[in-house]
Amino acid sequence: MAHKSSATSFGTPKAFMMVLCFLFFIILVFVYNTSNKLMYIASFYSIIRRSSLQHILMGIQSRNASYEMTFNGTLPLPTTAFITQNKANTIALNTIEMQRPDECQSCFAHKFEYIIDNHVVCKLYSDSQEIDLIILIFTTHQRQQERNSIRQTWLKFTNRNTANVRYSFLLGEIPDAQLRKLVEEENKIHNDIIKEDFVDTYQNLTYKTIMAFKYAITKCSYAKFVMKTDDDMWINIPGLLKVIEREKKTLQTAVIGACHPVAGPIRDTFSKWYASFQSYPHDSYPGFCSGTGYVTSINVARKVFDISKNVPFFHLEDVYVAICIRKLGYRLHPIAGFNIGRPPFDPCIYKGDNLITSHEVSSGMLISFWNTPCRR
Ligand SMILES: *[C@@H]1O[C@H](CO)[C@@H](O)[C@H](O)[C@H]1NC(C)=O
Ligand SMILES: *[C@@H]1O[C@H](CO)[C@@H](O)[C@H](O)[C@H]1NC(C)=O
Numbered sequence: 001m002a003h004k005s006s007a008t009s010f011g012t013p014k015a016f017m018m019v020l021c022f023l024f025f026i027i028l029v030f031v032y033n034t035s036n037k038l039m040y041i042a043s044f045y046s047i048i049r050r051s052s053l054q055h056i057l058m059g060i061q062s063r064n065a066s067y068e069m070t071f072n073g074t075l076p077l078p079t080t081a082f083i084t085q086n087k088a089n090t091i092a093l094n095t096i097e098m099q100r101p102d103e104c105q106s107c108f109a110h111k112f113e114y115i116i117d118n119h120v121v122c123k124l125y126s127d128s129q130e131i132d133l134i135i136l137i138f139t140t141h142q143r144q145q146e147r148n149s150i151r152q153t154w155l156k157f158t159n160r161n162t163a164n165v166r167y168s169f170l171l172g173e174i175p176d177a178q179l180r181k182l183v184e185e186e187n188k189i190h191n192d193i194i195k196e197d198f199v200d201t202y203q204n205l206t207y208k209t210i211m212a213f214k215y216a217i218t219k220c221s222y223a224k225f226v227m228k229t230d231d232d233m234w235i236n237i238p239g240l241l242k243v244i245e246r247e248k249k250t251l252q253t254a255v256i257g258a259c260h261p262v263a264g265p266i267r268d269t270f271s272k273w274y275a276s277f278q279s280y281p282h283d284s285y286p287g288f289c290s291g292t293g294y295v296t297s298i299n300v301a302r303k304v305f306d307i308s309k310n311v312p313f314f315h316l317e318d319v320y321v322a323i324c325i326r327k328l329g330y331r332l333h334p335i336a337g338f339n340i341g342r343p344p345f346d347p348c349i350y351k352g353d354n355l356i357t358s359h360e361v362s363s364g365m366l367i368s369f370w371n372t373p374c375r376r
């Protein structure tokens with residue numbers, strides 16, 4: 001009876017309270033889950049901000065592909081089944097010997113060969129000429145328009161690869177013969193493409209990084225500094241050169257950029273940055289400097305390239321580089337102005353000393369940013 005009377009007198013507020021509690025609980029669970037992932041704080045924020053189909057698809061792709069990674073630096077075992085997180089953890093725990101070890105002896109063979117190998121990128125045009133910086137820009141075959149916009153904007157400072165800053169676009173191989181042909185023709189015009197014979201996918205970016213370092217230290221060994229960036233970036237080259245000049249000593253034993261000293265693997269299979277337990281069995285990464293744009297000296301590049309042979313493959317290239325850097329006893333050094341997002345456009349800021357990189361800048365934006373003068 002008492003039960004009934006309370007139900008009639010407080011029924012509605014009680015139900016309301018229960019719903020509230022339930023919602024609160026859901027929010028708590030969500031916050032707890034996400035706080036585990038806050039290592040990629042800003043990147044994660046950008047996913048929420050633009051939770052696009054493309055990102056979700058990338059998550060699904062990386063979910064499959066991460067499982068193909070072995071600690072041997074080779075990628076066999078084509079994955080056929082859709083693996084859920086729980087199942088993945090079970091498999092991981094049952095196959096401890098399949099986990100990525102922290103190091104190995106010559107297990108990461110850099111066995112890929114150049115398909116397009118440019119000798120003019122770092123050509124010296126006088127005896128006294130010096131190359132301060134080589135910028136290696138990750139791109140894919142179909143993004144010709146993006147490459148053209150970059151050539152027409154911030155790459156102007158390289159004066160078609162004859163100035164003190166040089167650049168090259170980096171590609172892997174794809175099955176589409178027509179696109180391959182287009183890229184060959186593009187290279188005949190611009191002489192600025194480097195391509196190796198690994199399959200060009202997101203999961204294989206670390207191969208591209210190894211190629212980048214290899215290219216820098218072999219074909220551009222007299223360059224003083226090396227930058228890795230992407231084809232959706234605004235790079236403020238005059239600002240960057242000032243930072244490099246200021247940090248030149250640090251750069252002999254560090255990588256600079258948008259560096260996060262604390263980071264850990266995202267176990268959410270839908271994340272673009274998903275890392276399976278097998279591919280990375282530890283709770284934390286040694287940090288990383290965002291792959292959107294990091295810079296180091298040619299000496300550090302050489303050291304990273306050499307040690308990478310003994311550092312098992314890991315698919316997130318910026319984390320991979322951080323693993324090598326920490327192994328070498330070097331540092332990740334955050335620098336203000338390297339943005340992993342896109343700060344609101346203001347020509348005086350984009351062309352001033354305090355903004356070095358900006359991300360997710362479309363080819364149209366690049367042109368319009370470039371053509372907007374600072375009038376203050
Ligand atoms: C990932 O797995 C799903 C389900 O099996 C499949 O449909 C999809 O094609 C796979 N994606 C890749 C990139 O292999
Ligand atoms: C690692 O790769 C080598 C060949 O590159 C192979 O002989 C060896 O069996 C592999 N090791 C494991 C544990 O897969």
Ligand SMILES: *[C@@H]1O[C@H](CO)[C@@H](O)[C@H](O)[C@H]1NC(C)=O
Pocket residue numbers: 065068075197198199200201203204
């Ligand atoms: C990565 O590249 C290797 C070598 O070309 C290739 O065998 C493999 O399928 C690629 N992996 C992915 C996930 O694309």
